Amino acid sequence: MVAWFNVMVSRLRGFFRPSTLDREFNEELEAHLAMAEEEKVRQGMSRDEARRAARIELGGITQLREAGREARGLPWVDPFLLDAKLGLRMLRKHWGLSLVAGLAMTVVISIGVVMFAFFELAFQGILPLDEGERVVAVEAWDVKGRREIDTSIQDFQRWRIEIEALDDVGAFETVQRNLIIGEGAFDSSSGGRVELVSVAEITASGFRLARVLPILGRTVIDDDEHVSSPPILVIGEEVWTSKFDRDPNVVGQTVRLGATTHTVVGVMPEGFAFPVNHGFWTAFQRESWDHLSAESNSTVFARLAPGSTLKSAQAEVAALGLVPSAFTAQAIEEGRLVRARVAPYTLALMGDFDGGQMAWVARIIFLLGAFLLAPPCANIAILVYARTITRQQEFATRYALGAGRRRIVSQLFVELLVLAGVAASVSLLVAAFALKRVSASVNAIAGDAAPFWFDFSLSLRTVLFAAGLAVVAALIAGLGPALKATGRQIESGVQSLGARTSAKLGMTWAILVVAQVAISLAFLPLAVELGWGTIRQGVLGPGFAAEQYLTAGLDLDRRSLGMTAAEADEQYALRFGALQTELIRRLESKPEVRGATISGMPGAEPWVRIELDPEVGEEDLRSRDGGRVNHVDAGFFDVFDIPVLAGRGLGQPDFEPVRRVAVVNKILAQRLVGGRSPLGRRIRYSGQRADPKAPTLAEDWYEIVGVVADRPSNLDHGTVYLPAAPHERFAATLSVRFAPNVADAAAVLRDTVVAVDPEMRVAEVELLSEVYRGQQVGNNIGAAVISAVTLSVLLLSAAGLYALMSFTVNQRRREIGIRAALGAQPSRLLGAVFKRAAVQFGCGAVAGVAMASILDYVVPAERIGGWSVPGIIPAAAALMLLIGTLTVVGPARRGLKVQPIEELRDA
Amino acid sequence: MVDTRSQILQGTLDLMVLKTLEQMGPLHGYGIARRIEQVGEGALVVNQGTIYLCLTRLVQKKWVSTEWGKSDNNRKAKFYAVTKAGQKQLAAEAENWERIAGVIARVLQPVEGS
Incomplete structure (x- = not known):
């Protein structure tokens, strides 16, 4: 070695x-x-x-x-460089082919590389801390369900004390709190500031583990974890700058998180955001609890002790086992295997994966990329083969001069590798751009800052991944044509050196052209409909004054009410419901507010299967449709100006107590009952994957009492509106319509919420128009990908046809020349020449239309997020016809320029 | 006339060159070639040019070091000397060779009694 x-x-x-x-x-x-x-x-x-x-x-x-x-x-480098140089020259010479093939490769490699880059970003990060790779998470793990279950306090304590392979065992939980700085700050008029912030409740060991010292004051210490200790707060450098103007006397000041006053005890340096993306830290006080989690989920972290490994820590934790608790008991009762596991910290935080699985995910992404590469590269192989055939003489000459078959094959392969290399480089630029965009808009997408270990630059592994895909692309596109062109044909090429090429494009070629036209045509309509469906809302806009509406998630801190476990659920719901009612009342009393309503998130309602109760004689025609369901309050239709078209809207009597009635929008009514009236009919809904043959329960059904107009923003979706009492609305979205030009409507909203109850929180306060725009970002990316793929497929088809036409004309130049010399009309000659291509094209077009129609029937565009475009199949056929005709123009002109004298002289 | 001289067995030139350098101390390429020919007493065909390719290989593996110097007749020449790693390799290869040669000798030995 x-x-x-x-x-x-x-x-x-x-x-x-x-x-x-x-x-x-x-x-x-x-x-x-x-x-x-x-x-x-x-x-x-x-x-x-x-x-x-x-x-x-x-x-x-x-x-x-x-x-x-x-x-x-x-x-071997010199010949390789020579081949690469030759390859570049060939790419420049056949620039049309290079462009088309390069674009197709770029599109597919980009898809793979971007996927891989995001995979790297999310799952392959290492904590940028001292020996960050030795930081781990410890979890109670449901092996079959592949998910974490709640950790009991006993297990946490045992891990802290008994596991020798782990140091600094601790825990954190992210909670949302209203940060109030300044006195009496329930109203913006009093000068106070209210803001919803993410706070890490964390054990003192978290700071020991991070090995980072505060720049002012102290961090959380062990004594702070006692329930009786006064509440403290450690802040990050950025918070210190933005909220306290870098006040050197910040330590000792007090702020309020919800209703609790905390004393600031320290400031952490810039860039420190452990455990995830935090700028506020309070002590983790769980002494009197039976499990760790307060609101959502807590995470136990640790550092591997010197000399121990992930494996040895895992063995020790597994040997210790789990203390039977309510959570493990429930899991075991359900037949699940529960064990404690130790996982790399970043991996555990990002999802329910094992380290080994990650390697598989990387391989699967690569295989997927390679799989996606196959069709375009097979197309490119056809084009390359057509070009290679025209170079038979060159290869035959080199062969005759002593170049081995391997040498010629490697030259052709390197040519394609150069092209794929260029495509891979472009795809890396695309990936770098995508990462940059995400890093810029991560707040908009995730609603929070990115985890602090995210590295938005391209990793070396991503570059290697792109290189790997480039090699695969070159292998698929280059090796086949190279082997075929240097096979038996090269021998016959040597024998006929000096004569015209004798190579033929056989039956395989004809089948490929027919298949290419047919497949391009079959998917074109669906691609257009999908693309249009994706960008339609962005192009047409929501259709109402969405910029006047402010939306926000509404939540109530359960713990601060003194309620901890499930026993208090009902009490909590009633309290939250009462607060919602009070909030609506207060908001609507303000002069700048036109109306306020609480519902599910507009535009992001859950997608369900909606079923109509069949009447007598209709049993076989069970009408079903997919749509959205939204639980709304009585004011919803008024606030959003949705007119009632038939029957009635939802009124106060429907809510107290809640009646099982429903209002549907026009499009859903149309889909369920056609032209008839839906009033008085019953519907029910279930999750999209629910069993449609499940027994019908009487209480599942809702009676349709009204039909409302479609909201332009969701014109394509059937929507059912159901009344929900305030205490039933847990995932509540507050929508407030403000009068036009109200300054700082968001502050009015926040202050009103905190004035009702400082423990009630508003998150993601946004204009509805911004919400729609945010949703459109992803849609636009999707549309861009669909367009790029469609365009590259069309270009490849066009190039394939062009190659066929060119080749046919080239091959029959002499025949054209002779027949022209004998007095035949050039146009008739060309007609004969192109007949074969026209037949192939025609067969492809007929097959394509048939396949498109079948596809449209089996997978209607609306089902997968598209928007039906009338007459799209004939239009697509016409487009393909146009492309076909255009590809004929160039070769036809060359054919007409054939000089009979020259051709006869060469004969 | 039948040429009774043998070609050098493939892979053994490295061994011979290393051994020569170990015995003789630093030598130039010509000296190594002559020494092998002398030891072979005319029974070996040595393509002198291949000695240089062999030396290039040994130098790349750091089994042999080089230094420019003057030859006996005062010419500038490159001298080769075996390194410590080269000595180790030589010991290993010599042992291996002896084992193989022993096996071949046993195989070729006439069976007693036949």
Whole structure:
């Protein structure tokens, strides 16, 4: 191994300074010859004889020099560079093919590389802390369900005390709190500031584990974890700057988180955001609890002790086992296997994966990329083959001059590798751009800052991944044509050197062209409908004054009410409901507010299967449709100006108590009952994947009491509106319509909420128009991908047809020439020449229309997020016809320019 | 006339060159070639040029070091010397060779009694 390494280093050195080594080698040989000559002269030979004998004994000097050069440098690099240079020249010469093939490769490689780049970003990060790779998470793990279950306090305590392989065992939980700085700050008029912030409740060990010291004051210490300790707060440098103007006396000041007053005890340095993306830290006080989690989920972290590994820690934790608790008992009762596991910290935080699985995910992404590459690269292979055929003479000549088949195949492969390399480089730029965009808009997408270990630059592994895909692309697109073109044909090429190419495009070619036209045509309508469905809302806009509406998620801190477990659920719901009612009342009393309503998130309602209760005689025609369901309050239709078209809207009597009535929008009514009236009919809904044959329960059904107009923003979706009492609305979205031009409506909203109850929180306060725009970002990316794929498929088809036409004309030049000389009309000649192509094209078009129609029937565009475009199939066929005609123009012109005299002279 | 001289067995030139350098100390390429020929007493065909390719390989593996110097007749020449790693390799290869040669000798030995 050492010797091999030394050889490689030495060869590399030799590669970069060949002339010095050549010179030394020559000097050495000269010295050898001189010494041999002198010895032979001393033995009695004449000088000439001695010189000749010395040369014979040494062997052929030229060959020796060549062999020496090969032994010293990297012999395969020169031919490779030469092939790459030739490849670049061929790409420039056949620029049309290069462009089309390059675009197709770029599109597919980009999809793979972007996927991989995001995978790297999300799952392959290492904590940027001292020995960050040794930080782990410890979890109670449901093996079959592949998810974490709640950790009991007993397990947490045992891990802290008993596991020797782990140091600094601790826990954190992210909670949302209203941050109030300043006195009496329930109203913006009093000068106070209210803001919803993410706070890490964390054990003191978290700071020991991070090995980062505060720039002011102290961090959380062990004593802070006692329930009786006064509430403290550690802030980050950014918070210190933005909220306290870098006040050096910030330590000792108080702020309020919800209703609790906390004393600021320290400031952490810039860039410190452990455990995830935090700028506020309070102590983790769980002494009196039976499990760790307060609101959503807590995470136990630790650092591997010196000398221990992930494996040894895992073994120790597994040997210790889990203390039976309510959570494990429930899991075991359900037949699930629960064990404790130790996982790399970043991996555990990002999802329910194992380290080993990650390697598989990377491989699957690669295979998927390679799989996606297959169709376009097969297309490119066809084009390359057509071009290769026209180069038969070149290959035959090289073959005759002694170049082996391997050499010619490698040349063709390197040509394609150059092209794929360019495509991969472009795809890396695309990935870098995508990462940059995401890093800029991560707040908009995730609603929070990115985890602090996210590295938005391209990783080396991503670059290698792109290189790997480029090699696969070159193999698929280049190897087939190269092997075929250098097979038997090359021998016949040698025999007919000097004559015109005798290669033929056989039946395989014809089938490929037909298939290409058919498949392009089959998917074109669906692609257009999908693309239009994706960008339609962005292009047309929501259709109402969405910029006047402010939306926000509404939540109530359960713990601060003194309620901890499920026992208080009902109490909590009633309290939250009462607060919602009070909030609506207060908001609507403000002059700048036109109306307020609480519902599910507009535009993001859950997608369900909606079913109509069949009447007598309709049993076989069970009407079902997919749509959205929204739980709304009585004011919803008024606030959003949705007119009632038939029956009635939802009124107060529907809510107290809640009646099982429903209002549907026009499009859903149309889909369920056609032209008839839906009023009085019953519907029910279930999750999209629910069993449609499940027994019907009477309480599932809702009676339709009204039909409302479609909201332009969701025109394509059937929507059912159901009344929900305030205490039933847990995932509540507050929508407030403000009068136009109200300054700082968001502050009015926040202050009103905090004035009702400081423990009630509003999150993601946004204009509805912004919400729609945010949703459109992803849609636009999707539409761009669909467009790029469609365009590259169309271009490849066009290029394939063009290659066929060009080849046909080239092959029959002499025939055209002779027949033209005999007086045939050029146009009729061309007609005959293109007949074959026209037949192939026609077959492809007919098959394509049939396939498109079947596809439209089996997968209606609306089902997968598209928007039906009338007459799209004939339009697509016409487009393909146009493309076909355009591809004929160039070769046809060349055909018409054939000079009979020249062709006859060559004959 | 039948040429009774043998070609050098493939892979054994490295061994011979290393052994020569170990025995003789630093030598130039011509000296190594002559020494092998002398030891072979005319029974070996040595293509002198291949000695240089062999030396290039050994130098790359760092089994042999080089230094420019003056030959006996005052000519500038490159001298080769075996390194510590080269000595280790030589010991290993010599042992291996002896084992193989022993096996071949046993195989070729006439069976007793036949």
